[in-house]
Amino acid sequence: MAHILYNAWDSLYKEPFGAVKIGHEVVWRIQIFPDENEEIHYVNLILTKDGEEDVPYALENLNHDGLYQVKLQIGTAGLYFYHFEIETSYGRSYLEKRQGGIAQQVSSQSDLLRFQLTCFDEEVPSPKWYRQGVIYQIFPDRFANGLPNGEVQGRKPNSFIYGTTADKPYYIRDKNNEIVRWDFYGGNLKGILKKLPYLEELGVTTIYLNPIFLSRSNHHYDTADFLKIDPMIGNEDDLKELITEMHKKNMHLILDGVFNHVGKESIYFNASGSYGKNVGAAQSKESPYYSWFDFIHYPDDYKSWWGIKDLPVIDKDNPEYQKFIYGDSNRSVLSKWNNFGIDGWRLDVADELPMNFLRGIRKNLDSHHKQVMIGEVWEDASNKIAYDERRQYTVGDNLTGVMGYPTRIFVMDLLESVKSSQDIKKYCNKYLQLQENYPRDFWLNTLNNIGTHDTQRIKTVLHNDDNKVIQAFRTLFNLPGVPCIYYGDEVGVEGDADPDNRRFFPWGQEKSSRIIQEVKKLVDRRKKNILLQEGRLGFVIARGSHCPALAIVRYDDQGNSVYNWLNLTQYKQIILPENCEYLCLPQNIQQKFQHELTLDSWEYKVI
Known part of the structure; x- marks a missing residue:
C-alpha cells in the first residue's frame, strides 16, 4: 500500500496557511510513494461547504517527488471541510486529520475526521490602540471608591454594604438558592478615575468595564434600564469625565453590552410592579415591551436565561427591540453611549445573539466609527454551533474578535497538567488549531485572559504558587491576541468561583507584589515588539x-x-x-x- 503524506501546516502541502479570503487561490498537494508494482488510478480532494454536498476535485500528478496538486478559488464565504481520496491498484484509501496539521491514511470513509478551511469575506482589522495595547478588566463595584471617606452612593433597598473592603464576598440565598440580598462594596467610576495613574504606570492602554447600567445586582448583568448608569457606580457626568481623562492619557474604554436578557425587575419586564402597575411586560399585555418576551403561562412562567428566573430572555428577532438597541442611528442604546466617546463593546453571551442581530450591531458601530466588537464565545468561534445553527463569527461582517478563553485553558494545561513532552505537544497542537481556523486579523484581535469574573482566580488555580502565576503571565503576553489582566491578578488576588473571584482590590498590596513587577516588564516588552503584536x-x-x-x-x-x-x-x-x-x-x-x-x-x- 502506498505511503501518503499531507500536513496542512506545511507550505509544501498547503498554501496559504489557514483561513483564506474569497477569491484567493488555495493550493493543496499530497505526496504519494507507491509500492514497486502499485499503480495510482486517481487522487481527489473532497471539499464540502458546511451543510452541502461533497464536491470532488482531481489532483494533477506533478511528476516529481511524488507530488499531486490541485488549485482552487473559493467563491463564497463560510466553513468548508475536506479530506483526500486515493485509489490505487491495491484499493481505495483516505487521508483524514489527526493531531496538528498531519494527515493519517485510513481504509474507510466512515466517520472521517476532516480538515477545516475557513473562508471569509473581509479581514477585520482593529485600530492600533487595541491590537498594540494591553487591556485591564474592571468589575466596577470591586475596584476603587473615589468618593470622600469611601462613601457609598445610590444605596439599594434590600441590599447590604460590606463592613470593610477586606471582607470576602458572600451571597445570601433563600431555600430555592435564589439570591435575596445583593452585596456591595461601593466601587465606582470616580474610583477608576482616581486610579488611572496606577493603571498608566502598569502600562494599561484599554479598560474593559463589566456592565455599568442600572440594575438590582452587583454584577449588573440583569439590566434594569439600558439608558441609565447605575447610581451606585456613578452618573453620566462621571462617565464623561472618565472618558475625557482616559483619552488625554491615550487610554481607551470598552463597555460590556448585555442584550440577550434583562432583569426581571427592569422597566421592560417589571415583575414586582415597582415601576407601576401598567409598566412592563409582566404587568400588562398592552405594554410596548410585551412582545419582547416569550411567556409560557402569563405572567409568571417565561423563557429565561439558563432557567434563571431573574433574567428573562428577550426575543432578539423582534423589530422594535432591534430598533431600540441598534436600529436608530441617533436614539438607540448603542448610539447614545457611542456618542459619549466610548471606544468599543464587548458583547455578553454572543452565542445567544442571532447573526442578523450581531450584523445590526456591527452596522451601528461602523456608523459611529467604532471598530472594536468583541464577542463572549468560550470555544473555537470559527465552527461554533449554538441552538442548532453554525455561527459565522469569522466571515468578516460581525465580530472583530472573541474572548480568548481557550488561551486560559492552554495556560492552565501547561502549568497544571503536563507530565511529558507528549502532553505539551497535545496542548500546543490543540491551541495552534485556532491559528489555522481563524482569519489572521480575527486571531490577532482575540481578547486573551487567564482569568475573568466568570472563572477562578489564576493564583487560586495554580495553588498560590507565585512562580507559576508569573509563568502564566509570561505565556499570556507572548501568545497572539491582546492580553487582558483581570483586576487584582497582577497583585496576586485569590478567589474561587463566583462570588469569591470578585473580591475588592487590596490597595497597598501592589507596592510589595513580586508578580506586578514582572507584569510591568511584560507589558513594556509587548508594546515595543511588533512580533508579539502581529507575528x-x-x-x-x-x-x-x-x-x-x-x-x-x-x-x-x-x-x-x-x-x-x-x-x-x-x-x-x-x-x-x-x-x-x-x-x-x-x-x-x-x-x-x-x-x-x-x-x-x-x-x-x-x-
Whole structure:
C-alpha cells in the first residue's frame, strides 16, 4: 500500500496557511510513494461547504517527488471541510486529520475526521490602540471608591454594604438558592478615575468595564434600564469625565453590552410592579415591551436565561427591540453611549445573539466609527454551533474578535497538567488549531485572559504558587491576541468561583507584589515588539531532565523571529537542539535555534 503524506501546516502541502479570503487561490498537494508494482488510478480532494454536498476535485500528478496538486478559488464565504481520496491498484484509501496539521491514511470513509478551511469575506482589522495595547478588566463595584471617606452612593433597598473592603464576598440565598440580598462594596467610576495613574504606570492602554447600567445586582448583568448608569457606580457626568481623562492619557474604554436578557425587575419586564402597575411586560399585555418576551403561562412562567428566573430572555428577532438597541442611528442604546466617546463593546453571551442581530450591531458601530466588537464565545468561534445553527463569527461582517478563553485553558494545561513532552505537544497542537481556523486579523484581535469574573482566580488555580502565576503571565503576553489582566491578578488576588473571584482590590498590596513587577516588564516588552503584536505563532518542545521546556516562537514572513523559552518546573533544564520538536514553524525559523540552552528554575529566557 502506498505511503501518503499531507500536513496542512506545511507550505509544501498547503498554501496559504489557514483561513483564506474569497477569491484567493488555495493550493493543496499530497505526496504519494507507491509500492514497486502499485499503480495510482486517481487522487481527489473532497471539499464540502458546511451543510452541502461533497464536491470532488482531481489532483494533477506533478511528476516529481511524488507530488499531486490541485488549485482552487473559493467563491463564497463560510466553513468548508475536506479530506483526500486515493485509489490505487491495491484499493481505495483516505487521508483524514489527526493531531496538528498531519494527515493519517485510513481504509474507510466512515466517520472521517476532516480538515477545516475557513473562508471569509473581509479581514477585520482593529485600530492600533487595541491590537498594540494591553487591556485591564474592571468589575466596577470591586475596584476603587473615589468618593470622600469611601462613601457609598445610590444605596439599594434590600441590599447590604460590606463592613470593610477586606471582607470576602458572600451571597445570601433563600431555600430555592435564589439570591435575596445583593452585596456591595461601593466601587465606582470616580474610583477608576482616581486610579488611572496606577493603571498608566502598569502600562494599561484599554479598560474593559463589566456592565455599568442600572440594575438590582452587583454584577449588573440583569439590566434594569439600558439608558441609565447605575447610581451606585456613578452618573453620566462621571462617565464623561472618565472618558475625557482616559483619552488625554491615550487610554481607551470598552463597555460590556448585555442584550440577550434583562432583569426581571427592569422597566421592560417589571415583575414586582415597582415601576407601576401598567409598566412592563409582566404587568400588562398592552405594554410596548410585551412582545419582547416569550411567556409560557402569563405572567409568571417565561423563557429565561439558563432557567434563571431573574433574567428573562428577550426575543432578539423582534423589530422594535432591534430598533431600540441598534436600529436608530441617533436614539438607540448603542448610539447614545457611542456618542459619549466610548471606544468599543464587548458583547455578553454572543452565542445567544442571532447573526442578523450581531450584523445590526456591527452596522451601528461602523456608523459611529467604532471598530472594536468583541464577542463572549468560550470555544473555537470559527465552527461554533449554538441552538442548532453554525455561527459565522469569522466571515468578516460581525465580530472583530472573541474572548480568548481557550488561551486560559492552554495556560492552565501547561502549568497544571503536563507530565511529558507528549502532553505539551497535545496542548500546543490543540491551541495552534485556532491559528489555522481563524482569519489572521480575527486571531490577532482575540481578547486573551487567564482569568475573568466568570472563572477562578489564576493564583487560586495554580495553588498560590507565585512562580507559576508569573509563568502564566509570561505565556499570556507572548501568545497572539491582546492580553487582558483581570483586576487584582497582577497583585496576586485569590478567589474561587463566583462570588469569591470578585473580591475588592487590596490597595497597598501592589507596592510589595513580586508578580506586578514582572507584569510591568511584560507589558513594556509587548508594546515595543511588533512580533508579539502581529507575528505568527509556533512552538518548540524540548525534552529536559525532569520535564519538557517550551519555547513560544513569534515570527513574520520576512524571517524575523523571537524565541520565548519557558522552564515550567523548579528544576534546571539543559536544552539541546537535537532533542527539540518544532510545531507550525517554517524551516528557516527552525534553523535559528542551533545552540545548547540552559534554563534555571522557572526561568524565562528570550533569544
